[in-house]
Each structure stands twice: as C-alpha cells, then as structure tokens.
Amino acid sequence: MRRAIYPGSFDPVTNGHLDIIERGCKLFDEIIIAILINPEKRPFFTIEDRREILEEVLLGINRSTCTLRVDAFEGLLVHYAVAQKADAIVRGIRAISDYEYELQMALMNRRLEPSIETVFMMPAEKYSYVSSRLVKEVFQLGGRLSGLVPPLVEERMKQKMENG
Ligand SMILES: Nc1ncnc2c1ncn2[C@@H]1O[C@H](COP(=O)(O)OP(=O)(O)O)[C@@H](O)[C@H]1O
Numbered sequence: 001m002r003r004a005i006y007p008g009s010f011d012p013v014t015n016g017h018l019d020i021i022e023r024g025c026k027l028f029d030e031i032i033i034a035i036l037i038n039p040e041k042r043p044f045f046t047i048e049d050r051r052e053i054l055e056e057v058l059l060g061i062n063r064s065t066c067t068l069r070v071d072a073f074e075g076l077l078v079h080y081a082v083a084q085k086a087d088a089i090v091r092g093i094r095a096i097s098d099y100e101y102e103l104q105m106a107l108m109n110r111r112l113e114p115s116i117e118t119v120f121m122m123p124a125e126k127y128s129y130v131s132s133r134l135v136k137e138v139f140q141l142g143g144r145l146s147g148l149v150p151p152l153v154e155e156r157m158k159q160k161m162e163n164g
Pocket residue numbers: 007008009010011014015016017020090091092093094098122123127128129130131132
C-alpha cells in the first residue's frame with residue numbers, strides 16, 4: 001500500500017494539477033490532495049470552496065484502482081505527511097523555473113524527515129504553462145479559460161465574481 005501526499009494551494013485547481021494526479025495514480029494506491037492553509041496569502045477561493053471543487057472534479061478523473069482523498073493542513077508538510085503515514089510527496093515540475101524552488105523544498109523536507117521521498121512528475125506539454133496564478137489573471141481580464149481548468153472551476157469563478 002503506497003500513499004502519497006500531493007500538497008498545494010489549488011486556488012483554483014487546474015487541468016495541470018489533474019494531469020499530475022492522474023499520472024500519480026499509476027504509481028500510488030492512494031493520493032491525498034492536501035490543501036495548504038496559508039494565513040499569509042489572500043486566496044481567491046476559501047479552503048472550503050477549494051475542497052468542494054476538488055472533490056467534485058476528482059470524480060471525473062481516470063484513477064483505475066487508486067483512492068483519492070481531499071484534505072487541508074496547516075504547518076509543516078512533513079509533519080502532516082508522517083501523521084498521514086505517507087510514503088511520498090508528489091510535486092509537479094513545469095519548467096526549469098520550478099526546479100530550483102522545488103529542489104530546495106525537497107531537500108529541506110528530506111532533512112526534516114528522511115523517511116519521506118519527494119517524487120517529481122511532469123505534466124503533458126499542453127499544461128506546462130498553466131498556473132493557478134495565470135488562470136486568475138486571465139479570468140480577471142475576461143479571457144477564456146476553457147481547456148485550462150475544468151468547466152466547474154470557471155463556473156464557480158464567475159459565480160464568485162457575481163456574488164462577491
Ligand atoms: N500546470 C501544471 N502542471 C504540472 N504541475 C503543476 C501545474 N500547476 C501547478 N503544478 C504543481 O502542483 C503543485 C501545487 O501547485 P500550487 O497549487 O500552485 O501550490 P503551491 O502554492 O504549492 O505552488 C506544485 O508542485 C506545482 O508545481
């Protein structure tokens with residue numbers, strides 16, 4: 001039984017994230033998609049919104065025998081990973097620009113908790129330029145998001161803009 005944590009902000013979840021989760025499902029029996037609670041960031045979606053959206057879009061994923069769970073956590077990722085009895089942390093690498101930061105985090109996490117491995121996965125090329133930050137920018141400027149995020153995410157973003 002191999003369990004991985006896929007941590008992130010998921011604000012909002014993009015097709016790039018889903019691509020990584022689908023690939024991760026080929027390697028792990030269970031993946032916990034763990035939303036980082038970061039009091040310092042001003043997010044677009046609340047943790048509860050993000051959890052709800054993730055749970056819904058994950059229903060559409062090609063997961064074979066892999067179990068997917070959504071959770072939220074605060075504090076050190078490695079403490080959370082140990083508490084969840086995880087074997088690995090999954091992170092996505094889009095380009096060289098992600099690598100430096102991700103390497104630093106992976107090595108720090110290894111120092112803090114040598115029993116947990118970090119696994120880097122590459123998304124399909126078509127998602128290699130997709131980030132939650134850019135999705136929010138394009139959305140706020142009125143651009144089309146189809147193909148970049150699940151339709152539910154675009155709907156929920158529109159609702160949020162209308163209802164404040
Ligand atoms: N389009 C994408 N393709 C592959 N990996 C991605 C993509 N977007 C984000 N990721 C990866 O998913 C993880 C979570 O990303 P994100 O939600 O932005 O949270 P964080 O705040 O930790 O960067 C990170 O490892 C990030 O590099």
